[in-house]
Amino acid sequence: MKVVVGLGNPGVDYDGTRHNIGFDVLDKIAKTDGDGKYALKFHGAVCQVVKGEEKILVVKPMTFINLSGSCVSEILGFYRVEFCDLLVLCDDVNLPLGKIRVRAEGGHGGHNGLRDIQNKLGSTNYPRVRLGVGGPSEANLAGYVLGKFRPHEMTEAKMMVDDAVDAVWSWVKDGIHVCMNRFNGPVK
Template identity: 95%
Template sequence: MKVVVGLGNPGVDYDGTRHNIGFDVLDKIAKTDGDGKYGLKFHGAVCQVVKGEQKILLVKPMTFMNLSGTCVSEILGFYRVEFADLIVLCDDVNLPLGKIRIRAEGGHGGHNGLRDIQNKLGSTIYPRVRLGVGGPSEANLSGYVLGKFRPHEMTEAKMMVDDAVDAVWSWVKDGIQVCMNRFNGPVK
C-alpha cells in the first residue's frame, strides 16, 4: 500500500486557498481514479483508490496544517507503511506559481505542516512534492497562504494540480528517482 498525503486545512473557509493545494491534488485523484468519497479515520479524511494492482490511500489530515503529523503517524502505524511508501504534497511559497519540486527526503523548509510530520515521525526521509504557490509581495505570509488564488492565477494553479497528479502516479508506478527525473527541472 502507498499513502499519499495532501496537506491543507479543513473547512469551507479554506477551500481554494494556496495552503490547501495539497488537498486539491488529492480531490482530483479521488474523483478521477476513485469514487471521490472520503471517510474519517485517524484524524483524517481518507479515500482508497486502486491503480493497476496497487492500493493507494489518499489522506487529508483534518487536524489543521500545523498538526498534520498526528494523522500521518497514526495512519503509517496502523497500516504498517514504510516511509518510502509515503509521499506528502504541500504548498511552497519559495517556488513560483505552477512549479513543482519533488524530493526523496529533506527538511521542512519552514513549512509548519512538514515540520510537524518530521517531529511526529522522527524522520525527514520520506518523499514530498512541493507545489509552488509563489511568494507574497507583502510581509504577511499567513494571509497570503490562507488567501485564495487570484482569477489570473487559476489556470496555472489547475495545470500544477494536473502535473502533481501525474507526478503521484509516476511515483506509484516507477518510484521516487524516476519521478524526480521526470518532473524536476530548472526553476523559471
C-alpha cells in the same frame, strides 16, 4: 500499500486557498481514479484509490495544517507503512506558481505542516512534492497562504494540480528517482 498525504486546512473557508493545494491534488485523484468518497478516521479524511494494479490511500489530515503529524503517524502505524511508501504534498512559497519539486527526503523548509510531520515521525526520510504557490509581495505570509488564488492565477494552479497528479502516479508506478527525473526541471 502506498500512502499519499495532501496538506491543507479542513473546512469550506479554506477551499481554494494556496495552503490547500495538497487537498486539491488528492481530491482530483479521488474523483478521477476512485469513487471520491472519504471516510473520517485517524484524524483525517481517507479514500482508497485503485488504478490498474496500483492501490493507494489518499489522506487529508483534518487537524489543521500545522498539526498534520498526528494523522500521518497514526496512518503509518496502523497500516505498517514504511517512510519510503509515504508521499506528502504541500504548498511552497519559495517556488514560483505552477512549479513542482519532487524530493526523496529533506527538511521542512519553514513549512509548519512538514515540521509537525517531521517531529511526529522523528525523521525527514520520506518523499514529498512541493507545489509552488509563489511568494507574497507583502510581508504577511499567513495572509498570503490562507488567501485564495487570484483569477489570473487559476489556470496555472489547475495545470500544477494536473502535473502533481501525474507525479503521484509516477511515484507509485516508477519510484521516487524516476519521478524526480521526470518532474524536476529548472526553476524559472
